[in-house]
Amino acid sequence: MALSADLTADPEASRALRTQVRRTRIDTEPVSPDGGARTRGTPIDANIAAVDGGIACRHCGGGLGELRAGVPVAAVVRERPVPDAVPGMAAGGYVDRELVFRTSSCPDCATQIRAEVVVAG
């Protein structure tokens, strides 16, 4: 949420910030950035649901294929260096292996479905 100079919520700036964050997650303009029709299937978690034929985004209804290792196969997966996301977790710090911060996002609305720190490779 973006705040105005008087520290109250700025809806227009918040919307612009949210759109920018969503673009960053999938490296393109979201097709349905404001969600839209919610999926009715059986909720798996706050972001995905089981529907006939696989998994769907609960925010926009977009199809996400099947789950593989807990991640929908159609999700946009991005990995970033951990120090950018979680300072202090670089190799040689608390751990002895290189870690990455992996996010999985809906390709249609760019909702972040999953985020995890994993061993690189």
Ligand SMILES: [Zn+2]
């Ligand atoms: Zn979606």
